[in-house]
Amino acid sequence: MTLVAGNKRTLYWGLQSAKGTPNTTPTKAFRVSDFTPNSVRQTLTLAETDASTQEPSDVVVGYQPGFTFKCYLRPTQAAFLFKGLLGTNADTGAGPYTHTQSASITTPYYTMFEVEPTVWCNRYDDCRITQIQLDGQVGGVIEATVTVEAIAFNGGATAPGSPVAASDLPYVYPEITVTRNAVNKGTCSQFSIVISRNGARAQGDNGFSSIDYVNGLFSIRGQLTKYAEDDVDRRQVDTGSGTGTVPTTAIYSETLAIKATRDANTSINIAVAAASYPTNVAAVDTSGNPLAEVLGFRSLPQSTLAGNVTVTVKDALATPES
Amino acid sequence: MTEQLSEQAAAAAVTVDAAWSFTTAPDVNSVQFGGDPHVVLEAGEMFTTSDPILAAELAENPYLVEVESAGSKPRKRGGKP
Numbered sequence: 538m539t540l541v542a543g544n545k546r547t548l549y550w551g552l553q554s555a556k557g558t559p560n561t562t563p564t565k566a567f568r569v570s571d572f573t574p575n576s577v578r579q580t581l582t583l584a585e586t587d588a589s590t591q592e593p594s595d596v597v598v599g600y601q602p603g604f605t606f607k608c609y610l611r612p613t614q615a616a617f618l619f620k621g622l623l624g625t626n627a628d629t630g631a632g633p634y635t636h637t638q639s640a641s642i643t644t645p646y647y648t649m650f651e652v653e654p655t656v657w658c659n660r661y662d663d664c665r666i667t668q669i670q671l672d673g674q675v676g677g678v679i680e681a682t683v684t685v686e687a688i689a690f691n692g693g694a695t696a697p698g699s700p701v702a703a704s705d706l707p708y709v710y711p712e713i714t715v716t717r718n719a720v721n722k723g724t725c726s727q728f729s730i731v732i733s734r735n736g737a738r739a740q741g742d743n744g745f746s747s748i749d750y751v752n753g754l755f756s757i758r759g760q761l762t763k764y765a766e767d768d769v770d771r772r773q774v775d776t777g778s779g780t781g782t783v784p785t786t787a788i789y790s791e792t793l794a795i796k797a798t799r800d801a802n803t804s805i806n807i808a809v810a811a812a813s814y815p816t817n818v819a820a821v822d823t824s825g826n827p828l829a830e831v832l833g834f835r836s837l838p839q840s841t842l843a844g845n846v847t848v849t850v851k852d853a854l855a856t857p858e859s
Numbered sequence: 860m861t862e863q864l865s866e867q868a869a870a871a872a873v874t875v876d877a878a879w880s881f882t883t884a885p886d887v888n889s890v891q892f893g894g895d896p897h898v899v900l901e902a903g904e905m906f907t908t909s910d911p912i913l914a915a916e917l918a919e920n921p922y923l924v925e926v927e928s929a930g931s932k933p934r935k936r937g938g939k940p
Contacts, residue, residue, distance in 0.1 A: 556895040620891070627922035628888040641916050643894040665894070843919040856889065 541656055546572055548606060549650040549697045550617070552858050556688070556749065559648040559662045564858045565617050566702040570680070571607040572651065574659075577690045600745045601738060602661055602690035604651070609707030610671060610679040610797070615805040616850035616857035618683060621645060621666035622732060623848060628856055633802035636850040636857055639843040640755055644734070649685065650697055658696035663688035665750045667734045671795075671807075674727035674762075679708040679797060686738065686750040708797040708805070715761060717812075718791035724766065726829065728795055730759035730807065732846065757809055757836035757846055765819055765828040774817040774832075788813050790837050806849045811837040879914040880907040881923040890922050 548567040551560030579601050583593035608614075616636040620626040624641035628634055647664040651657075668684040715725040734752040741748055763770075769779035777787030793812035798804040816833035839845050850857075882905045883890050890900045893913065900906055905926065908914050917923050 552897065554897055624894070625890075625892045625916075625920060627890045627920070629886060630888070634888070637922070639920070641892055642912065643892075643916075645891075645894050645897045841919045843916070856891075 539655075541654070545654045547652050547654070547702050548572070549652060549700075551648045553646040553648055553663070556646050556663050559660070559689075561648065561660075561697070563648070563650060563697050564700060565614065566700050567606070567608050567614065568702050569606045569608050571605075573605045574651075575601060575603040577602045597745070599740060599747075600690065601686075601747065602688070603684075603686040604661070605682065605684045607680060607682050610681045610805070611703050611705050611707045612799055612803045612805070612852050613703045613705050613854060616852060616854065618666065618669060618681060619805075619848045619850065620857040621647060622669050622734070623846070625843065626857055630851075632853055633851045634853065634855055636852070638848040638850070640845055641843065642752060644752060649687070650694060652696045654696070657692070658694045660691040660694035661685070661687035661689070662691065663750075665734075665736075665752075667736055667750065667752075668731065670729065670731040672729045673708075673710045673713055675710055677710050679710065679713070686736075688747055688749065708799065712797045712799060714794075714796050714798065715763075716792075716794040716796065722763075722766075724764040725761050726764065727762035728759065730757065730795060732757050755842060755845060757812075759834055761832045761834065762829055763832065765830045770814065770830055770832060771817050771819070774814055788837070793834065802851055802853065804849075804851045806847075808847045808849070809834075809836050810839050810844055810846065813837050877911065877914075878907055878909045879917070880905055880926050881914075881917050881920075882906070882926050884922050884924055887922045890920070892917065892920070
């Protein structure tokens with residue numbers, strides 16, 4: 538019996554040309570800090586009598602593979618993740634390359650190998666990235682929580698031997714700028730942003746597997762923690778204007794950009810076209826620390842889906858999958 | 860793959876009311892979109908579709924230029940449906 542250390546889990550990803558066509562030659566490998574699979578099989582416990590008083594049987598009523606994983610946001614993997622979530626990607630430049638990404642209704646499918654080296658390999662086919670949450674705060678590393686839904690599951694798969702997991706250093710909070718209405722004041726100490734497709738599995742009379750995962754309501758929500766220096770952000774929440782004195786029907790919105798910059802050739806910028814701030818909580822801090830406001834934000838709908846958010850990634854990779 | 864898609868789209872265009880063609884802007888290395896199939900267009904490459912929803916989405920992409928259309932048009936770039 539050979540036991541192994543618990544810190545070896547690696548996720549290997551390959552872009553599929555179409556649904557139902559697995560790509561068994563992955564091009565990206567992710568280190569993870571957490572991996573939580575869904576129950577591959579959906580089961581029910583029967584609700585019926587038993588003359589001998591025993592609990593009824595279980596039945597399998599569907600297959601719903603999927604998983605959530607956490608990883609640090611690395612420059613060489615940012616474009617890959619957000620292309621999968623948003624759907625449209627354009628590559629320009631020649632070292633650095635710029636990947637300009639926007640949301641579209643349909644998004645690509647991936648094959649993902651969950652590898653516990655020498656122990657197991659599970660292959661998930663027809664994966665769609667359905668949500669990415671980025672978190673960052675002063676003194677920390679930028680973390681990504683990625684939610685994925687798959688159509689097919691294969692246990693006992695052959696583990697891929699390559700590529701090597703990315704080793705470039707992840708983005709850290711000092712590399713972050715939060716720019717609101719084109720102004721970066723440098724007073725933001727924490728951010729969280731969740732971009733979600735809010736889709737659903739389409740399950741029909743086609744057997745145990747889902748027909749597809751269909752993207753639904755595109756939404757961006759999150760929060761910013763910033764030091765309070767004036768009443769503008771409170772008045773915009775309460776009145777609809779940063780200079781308002783009485784409540785109005787106006788919904789204040791502004792451009793919001795959360796950017797991580799390593800250097801001139803390495804960055805990721807998440808530009809929300811119109812962020813509104815429904816909430817502002819500025820709790821009393823009896824410890825005497827600087828007064829902080831926690832702004833909740835959401836993205837307002839635009840004339841087109843593609844105009845809702847633009848993610849721009851600069852790196853040394855010709856394509857997001859490189 | 861793109862050739863296959865073009866052939867499929869061309870074949871479909873015979874039997875449907877409208878087809879739209881898009882090509883990549885000249886300063887773009889490649890553009891990728893869609894899920895099934897996942898389409899990759901190299902610089903200057905053309906893509907034709909008869910799917911009005913996909914065509915409307917593509918019309919919003921600043922890195923694609925609509926070069927030809929037949930029948931009813933997808934909504935204008937940046938416009939409302």
